[in-house]
Amino acid sequence: MQARRVRAPNLGEKRVAIDIKSPKEIELMRTVCRLAAETLVLVGEKIRVGMTTEDINRIVHEDTLRQGARPAPLNYKGFPKSVCTSVNDIVCHGIPDGTVLKNGDIVNVDVTHVYEGFHGDTSATFYVGTPSPQARHVVEVARRSLDAGIEQVRDGARLGDIGAAIQEYVEGEGCSVVRDFVGHGIGRKFHDAPQVKHYGRRGTGDRVRTGMTFTIEPMVNVGGWEVDVDPKDKWTVRTADGSLSAQFEHTVLVTRDGCEILTARSKSLRSSENVAALFVASPA
Numbered sequence: 001m002q003a004r005r006v007r008a009p010n011l012g013e014k015r016v017a018i019d020i021k022s023p024k025e026i027e028l029m030r031t032v033c034r035l036a037a038e039t040l041v042l043v044g045e046k047i048r049v050g051m052t053t054e055d056i057n058r059i060v061h062e063d064t065l066r067q068g069a070r071p072a073p074l075n076y077k078g079f080p081k082s083v084c085t086s087v088n089d090i091v092c093h094g095i096p097d098g099t100v101l102k103n104g105d106i107v108n109v110d111v112t113h114v115y116e117g118f119h120g121d122t123s124a125t126f127y128v129g130t131p132s133p134q135a136r137h138v139v140e141v142a143r144r145s146l147d148a149g150i151e152q153v154r155d156g157a158r159l160g161d162i163g164a165a166i167q168e169y170v171e172g173e174g175c176s177v178v179r180d181f182v183g184h185g186i187g188r189k190f191h192d193a194p195q196v197k198h199y200g201r202r203g204t205g206d207r208v209r210t211g212m213t214f215t216i217e218p219m220v221n222v223g224g225w226e227v228d229v230d231p232k233d234k235w236t237v238r239t240a241d242g243s244l245s246a247q248f249e250h251t252v253l254v255t256r257d258g259c260e261i262l263t264a265r266s267k268s269l270r271s272s273e274n275v276a277a278l279f280v281a282s283p284a
């Protein structure tokens, strides 16, 4: 989600009520998030050198309908496809097209389902063929930064604790965190309050409470954090310096002493998590 810009310094952040889900709503969130996670697992099984991002769109679209769900991106604010596919220096919101995936590429696939009126949002970055050391580094840093953010979540934690944990980890690994796009509350709305920044200071920001559902979705760049939106399609977001970018996203439910990862997977992702296990810590 695009970050709302603060118009003037010192005005602070607008405080917006954050929805607490009822037990029934939580059950529906569990269902839609499980379906979205299953589609992401399927994508991992299909990723191949030579396929197009439009092929990924078709796989996601058909699997979503097969489940009896709907792809939330399709026609969302005019987005023309059923999934976002973001290759190499594309940070997010890449539009599936005839782009052919080649050996060494990385591609983030961001799946969002709607089912019984509720949204489930999850993404992962996949390796196409054999990655360069730099590609491995940015993808594994992005993956672990999401874990670092998730570790902070519990009743009473502050949003700034999540952002700080992500930022400290990413910058300690020599990468940068995108500022212009944030995680978000989710439920009946695709993008709801709060904004979940992937940078910030511990002890600041709203407190998260049991029963809130939101996404954490850090975008991590090899170079600087600055990004540009494509002036022609108005969607595709690229790193300003052309460096590689990777992202992972989960939808989580806050609990008393931690969180439930609603988009957790029942098996590991092919072309991503299975490959990660082969890597030893590797600076780019």
Ligand code: MF3
Pocket: 001, 072, 073, 074, 076, 077, 079, 083, 084, 093, 110, 111, 112, 121, 215, 217, 249
């Ligand atoms: N799934 C993206 C997110 O994580 C939003 C995509 S909006 C779209 O928030 F219109 F580009 F699909």
Ligand code: CO
Pocket: 001, 121, 183, 184, 215, 217, 249
């Ligand atoms: Co999201």
Ligand code: CO
Pocket: 110, 111, 112, 121, 122, 123, 217, 249
């Ligand atoms: Co998403």
